[in-house]
Amino acid sequence: MQTHFITDSDLVTFFASLEKRGPMYMAVRDEKGTVGIKPYSEVGSYSYPGVRAFQPLKPFFFSALEEVAEYPSAEESLKEVRPFTIVGAAGCDLRAIEALDRVFLEGDFKDPFYEEKRSKALIIGFDCTDPLETCFCVLVGVEPYAEKGFDLSLAKVEGGYVIEVGSDKGKQVMDDNKGLFKPATENHLSQRKAMRDKTKDMVEKQSKEYKPPTTWQDLMSKVYEDNTWARNVETCVECGACLFTCPTCQCFLLYDQKAGDRFKRLKMWDSCAYKNFTRVAGGANPREGLIDRFRHRYYHKLDYFPKTYGFEGCTGCGRCIVACPGEIDMRKVLKEAGKS
Amino acid sequence: MNNVYKPIDAEILEVIDETPTIKTFVLKPKENIGFATGQFMEVTVPGLGEAPFTPSSSPNVKDKLDFTIMSVGKVTEKLHGMTKGQIVGVRGPMGKGYPIDGWKGKEILIVGGGVGAAPLRSLFLALTERLDDFKKIVYCYGARTPADIVYKDQILDKWQKINPSKIEIRTTVDEGDASWKGNVGVVTTVVKNLGIDVKNSVGVVCGPPIMMKFGTFALVEQGYPDSAIHLSMEKNMSCGIGKCGHCMLGEYMVCHDGPVMTYDKVKDKPAIWD
Numbered sequence: 001m002q003t004h005f006i007t008d009s010d011l012v013t014f015f016a017s018l019e020k021r022g023p024m025y026m027a028v029r030d031e032k033g034t035v036g037i038k039p040y041s042e043v044g045s046y047s048y049p050g051v052r053a054f055q056p057l058k059p060f061f062f063s064a065l066e067e068v069a070e071y072p073s074a075e076e077s078l079k080e081v082r083p084f085t086i087v088g089a090a091g092c093d094l095r096a097i098e099a100l101d102r103v104f105l106e107g108d109f110k111d112p113f114y115e116e117k118r119s120k121a122l123i124i125g126f127d128c129t130d131p132l133e134t135c136f137c138v139l140v141g142v143e144p145y146a147e148k149g150f151d152l153s154l155a156k157v158e159g160g161y162v163i164e165v166g167s168d169k170g171k172q173v174m175d176d177n178k179g180l181f182k183p184a185t186e187n188h189l190s191q192r193k194a195m196r197d198k199t200k201d202m203v204e205k206q207s208k209e210y211k212p213p214t215t216w217q218d219l220m221s222k223v224y225e226d227n228t229w230a231r232n233v234e235t236c237v238e239c240g241a242c243l244f245t246c247p248t249c250q251c252f253l254l255y256d257q258k259a260g261d262r263f264k265r266l267k268m269w270d271s272c273a274y275k276n277f278t279r280v281a282g283g284a285n286p287r288e289g290l291i292d293r294f295r296h297r298y299y300h301k302l303d304y305f306p307k308t309y310g311f312e313g314c315t316g317c318g319r320c321i322v323a324c325p326g327e328i329d330m331r332k333v334l335k336e337a338g339k340s
Numbered sequence: 341m342n343n344v345y346k347p348i349d350a351e352i353l354e355v356i357d358e359t360p361t362i363k364t365f366v367l368k369p370k371e372n373i374g375f376a377t378g379q380f381m382e383v384t385v386p387g388l389g390e391a392p393f394t395p396s397s398s399p400n401v402k403d404k405l406d407f408t409i410m411s412v413g414k415v416t417e418k419l420h421g422m423t424k425g426q427i428v429g430v431r432g433p434m435g436k437g438y439p440i441d442g443w444k445g446k447e448i449l450i451v452g453g454g455v456g457a458a459p460l461r462s463l464f465l466a467l468t469e470r471l472d473d474f475k476k477i478v479y480c481y482g483a484r485t486p487a488d489i490v491y492k493d494q495i496l497d498k499w500q501k502i503n504p505s506k507i508e509i510r511t512t513v514d515e516g517d518a519s520w521k522g523n524v525g526v527v528t529t530v531v532k533n534l535g536i537d538v539k540n541s542v543g544v545v546c547g548p549p550i551m552m553k554f555g556t557f558a559l560v561e562q563g564y565p566d567s568a569i570h571l572s573m574e575k576n577m578s579c580g581i582g583k584c585g586h587c588m589l590g591e592y593m594v595c596h597d598g599p600v601m602t603y604d605k606v607k608d609k610p611a612i613w614d
Contacts, residue, residue, distance in 0.1 A: 068343070068345035068346075069343060069345045069346035069347065070346075071346065071347050071349070071384070071386065071429055072349045072386065072427055072429070073349050073370070076343060076346075077343065077345075077346070078343045103583060104583060107581065107582045107583075107596055108434070108581065108582065108596060109344045109434075109581035109582070110344075111344070111581070111583055112342065112343055112344065113345075224610075250583060250584075250585060251584055251585035251586070252579070252583070252584045252585075253578065253584070253586075254345065254389070254390065254578055254579060254584070255389065256384070256386075256387055256388060256389045256390070257387065258387050263386050263387045265345055265346075265347075267345065270584070270585070270586075272585060272588075277576075277585075277586060278575065278576050278586060278587075278588075279576060280574060280575065280576050281391060281412045281413025281414075281415070281416060282412050282413070282548070282549075282574075283412075284549055284574070284614050285614065286575070286589075286610070286611035286612075286614040287611065288614075292610070292611070296588075300585075300588070303591070304588070304590060304591035305591075307591040308591050
């Protein structure tokens with residue numbers, strides 16, 4: 001893939017040009033040190049975020065709540081979306097988008113709402129430099145840098161950034177702003193590589209103790225009846241925070257309600273931690289027990305998802321660990337599995 | 341772009357009382373929507389929501405759809421109060437139905453119970469409308485009482501007469517009454533002495549969870565390989581397009597990978613009978 005170099009000041013010019021395409025959002029670090037996504041209009045400059053934002057990027061494509069139909073036969077709810085730009089997708093965020101693409105764009109039917117938003121997004125990735133203590137991407141086959149799945153990616157080097165082209169769409173917006181880019185030098189690329197190696201080493205060191213003996217799927221094939229599920233679910237309050245903050249959690253509920261003299265169908269995030277998630281009208285509920293529901297999340301991410309798509313449905317972003325009021329740490333739950 | 345979440349308006353043409361808790365709704369969708377037998381659709385009760393049902397009519401009937409529905413939850417309860425001329429919504433067809441094209445020359449055993457008769461009626465009609473393709477059909481059906489038998493005029497009379505040498509209908513009830521002359525016992529009591537060459541046969545099981553379980557075990561006992569037993573899995577199919585996660589069974593989305601699934605695919609998955 002093509003790599004270029006852009007100076008700090010030219011990058012701001014470039015972003016000003018991208019903002020003309022439509023709404024732009026950016027991962028920025030606030031004064032308390034937390035990285036979050038903000039509209040670029042509120043930021044106006046650029047500082048390297050260093051690590052993934054506290055929010056997942058999925059709401060850009062898969063809204064927490066959206067109208068998907070109006071009936072009887074009424075105006076079409078599916079509307080064209082303006083092009084928009086996301087600056088600041090970490091390696092884990094990019095993997096999450098790949099996972100959601102597989103879910104929502106493959107199979108007998110595509111989700112047209114996801115497809116429309118996804119097709120209008122320009123995604124700019126970056127390389128992590130400051131992983132959080134909850135990061136474990138390297139354990140699930142994800143690099144702590146923008147490896148693939150981006151339109152453009154940025155890596156901080158001396159005096160500016162290495163910018164890499166990842167798609168035709170990314171190439172197009174660079175071609176539209178030709179004068180801002182220079183070829184990246186050997187020195188730029190070796191700086192980028194050194195930074196990548198350093199970050200990866202940090203994540204590997206802190207993740208080492210949680211590494212599965214062989215593969216996650218192999219571990220999961222042996223621990224369905226393990227005590228770790230019962231032991232670790234004790235502090236679960238079924239709030240669903242782990243799922244709503246998960247960048248790959250795909251579950252939703254279709255909900256109909258009255259709107260004037262017609263009816264609207266809403267699609268909203270749902271959580272497999274909730275008791276009636278799998279209940280059928282006749283009363284049967286295959287995951288009635290909390291342990292069953294708790295365990296299901298781990299099996300979906302590390303066994304079922306790989307069986308269907310060939311890679312883990314967990315990106316190692318650690319958001320579920322941060323979000324849990326019961327202090328349940330996915331890494332520890334899995335570390336204990338097979339040892340009791 | 342096609343909005344898969346939007347229902348197509350459908351008029352209720354007729355409501356047929358089948359049993360005290362089961363009615364058949366004959367719907368005429370605004371657009372003809374074909375289906376393969378065993379595929380399902382989401383039926384919308386306006387303002388209340390959707391529930392998944394497999395049409396009970398023949399897939400060869402294009403302009404109307406029958407849905408045979410038991411009143412068990414809020415959508416079905418409301419639906420039971422609806423009448424001729426009212427408008428509901430239909431979305432589909434979805435999922436994988438019965439692979440009947442692969443059953444040419446075979447003997448087919450169908451085991452059903454209760455409202456599980458609905459998809460089986462569609463299957464039975466699809467099979468009998470091209471009966472030359474198949475060697476034999478044995479249909480074992482069980483209901484709680486004689487009054488609970490769905491499609492009484494068909495199951496107890498008409499279907500046997502279509503072709504007495506190739507079709508055998510066996511009916512049973514858990515509890516008989518004064519007028520009942522047939523077999524008394526759960527459906528598995530008639531799944532024996534089938535006169536079928538199991539090696540050249542496929543089995544189909546559809547009914548309430550407990551019947552699915554013991555019906556499947558009965559077929560295994562009769563010598564059917566797991567891969568020849570076709571189950572209609574009943575899970576909470578909500579979006580119907582394999583995305584929303586409610587109907588997940590192991591790695592499968594039942595709405596997308598099923599609802600008809602062979603026993604070998606699902607036998608080791610968690611809570612398949614619940």
